[in-house]
Amino acid sequence: MDVFQIPLILVPEDRKTIQIKLVAGAGEGDCRIKFPAIWLKRKKYLVLMIDKVYWHLLAQYHTAELQSHTAELNRLYFKFNYNDVRYHRQFRRWGSCSSLRNINLSHRLIGSPRQLQDYVILHELAHLQHLNHGKEFWDLVATTGFIPKTIRKEIEIYGRDWQNSYYQWYHQILKSV
Template identity: 35%
Template sequence: MLHRKRSTREITKVDVQIGAGSIPLVIYRELRNNWRIAITQRTVNLRIPLIDSADQPGDPVEWGINWIKQKFASDPHIFNRFFLKAPVNGKTYKTLFGEFTLKLLPVDRTGTTGHVVGQDLIVKCPRSWSEAERADVLPKMVSKLLARTLHDDFLKKIMEFNDRYYQFVVYGLSFKYNKSNWGSCSHDGNLTFSTRLFLAPEPVVDYVIIHELAHLKHHNHSKAFWDLVASAMPDYRRCTRWLKENGDALYY
């Protein structure tokens, strides 16, 4: 019987102090020939070979820390996700469809519930929660409440663009508090958008909608796809540039 050799992996975790916060660096030693570093949603991952070599860039921990510090000095906004604080009572969220205010009601129980009254996002959360627990759960609750409230307005905007430019068949609309992309289109015609998009300027929202509508015809990023996007929004590149430069700041 043929047995495949399993990759061996060693993991080292380091918290890199940046100002009053920290960025988690995770170093993976694995079966590979080169070094690769990448920023993920929760960590900075450095992947290196199992065996050190004479021509490697240096000590992995020291090299990873220096890379993070240099990157932070030149482009700090890409690390915004690591310094998010829990939403506070009275925080306002300016969306394309109106401004909403968070009303936090601490309660002596477990679990959290929320509903919308007018322009108020009313959330009941445990009084005993730590800052970390609030930072983890409250943005998701705000996202959920806004998705429920703004669904019909967002759908109307989608259909207006579709009727004006494409006349494709849209089968469904859903939202996720998605941090990896701004939207997606399934092969059966369902569109999904990140709720973070609610916080973006109107031209950027328009661009992402047009982008996903174009995917109803071209499920790729070919020249034909981009030509279809440009037919509805000739200056779409300024919106892609805005998202690249400012997208990391759009969080609840």
């Protein structure tokens, strides 16, 4: 799925709040966004809100799949106990693991190549055992078969491409409203 190619149908209406929905359409479907027509006078704010609800919706839409996939990876490699895993709006980091044993993945990984997502998930799962990046942590990560140096390079390139696509996507919306 290309998260930057989902058609956005923008519907200004006499309403107070923004509402977003994935609706059946060609391919993956369309995304219909109803918003207060008065926001057309505040275009930057409007696009800010569209951006916010759009990624929130995608995150929600992919949560179940992320949860079952993480459970599968954990079952295969570690069998640790953790609380939950979710996508979060996060531009700086790719993943994080909290002391409450919650794993967060950056929303930039929605729709990313499987191996990148697998690595970030396994990396964060490994933090359930070792909260630091010490030798024991890396030894544990190595048991997954991933070579961190190689995969991190791929993630870096993916991140740059993502940022470019996001910038274009954002400005295209700004131009269209």
